[in-house]
Amino acid sequence: MLKEMKDEDFIVSKTDLKGRIVYSNQIFMDMAEYTEDELLGKPHSIIRHPDMPKAVFRHLWNVIPTKQEIFAFVINKTKNNNDYWVYANVTATVDLNGKIVDYYSVRRKPNPKALAVIIPLYKKMLEVEKSSGVDASFKVLTDILAEKGVSYDELVISLQNQ
Numbered sequence: 498m499l500k501e502m503k504d505e506d507f508i509v510s511k512t513d514l515k516g517r518i519v520y521s522n523q524i525f526m527d528m529a530e531y532t533e534d535e536l537l538g539k540p541h542s543i544i545r546h547p548d549m550p551k552a553v554f555r556h557l558w559n560v561i562p563t564k565q566e567i568f569a570f571v572i573n574k575t576k577n578n579n580d581y582w583v584y585a586n587v588t589a590t591v592d593l594n595g596k597i598v599d600y601y602s603v604r605r606k607p608n609p610k611a612l613a614v615i616i617p618l619y620k621k622m623l624e625v626e627k628s629s630g631v632d633a634s635f636k637v638l639t640d641i642l643a644e645k646g647v648s649y650d651e652l653v654i655s656l657q658n659q
């Protein structure tokens with residue numbers, strides 16, 4: 498079953514530098530259908546959905562150690578095999594010396610108009626990933642950006658805010 502976030506909800510989690518969950522808010526537990534005990538210490542990929550292209554996560558993990566924030570549309574899988582889409586904003590938290598101490602993700606309900614673009618794009622990326630690998634899948638994305646003359650951030654943010 499496809500679940501929907503409420504307009505006013507924020508799903509929040511925090512991970513260590515390796516992507517293991519160190520904090521989850523109640524809305525995250527409710528949406529993902531896990532208890533806090535089941536989530537804490539687990540890799541965030543516990544809710545990974547097979548429809549997500551690997552190239553999106555590779556991009557995320559390339560960006561966040563540079564302390565730049567990233568926005569991404571992500572579909573997740575719950576404990577009981579339900580699915581839900583989010584619009585995620587992931588940032589690094591730094592200490593006083595500028596050293597990254599953890600990563601923080603806040604998700605809002607995605608704009609359905611954005612998903613109408615993202616769903617076929619991810620489908621295409623996944624197909625290319627299966628036949629030709631992650632680099633080729635990432636190229637599907639960068640080719641679209643080049644064609645539209647926009648950056649990844651510009652595309653994703655404008656899709657959500659249209």
Ligand SMILES: Cc1cc2nc3c(=O)[nH]c(=O)nc-3n(C[C@H](O)[C@H](O)[C@H](O)COP(=O)(O)O)c2cc1C
Nearest residue numbers: 511512516541542544545546554573587600601602
């Ligand atoms: C703060 C933070 C939040 C994340 N949230 C999610 C998430 O909600 N769903 C997800 O599938 N991956 C999330 N990831 C990415 C995972 O760490 C992981 O890269 C992804 O699930 C792909 O897993 P895999 O590399 O084992 O295939 C998050 C990473 C960070 C740093």
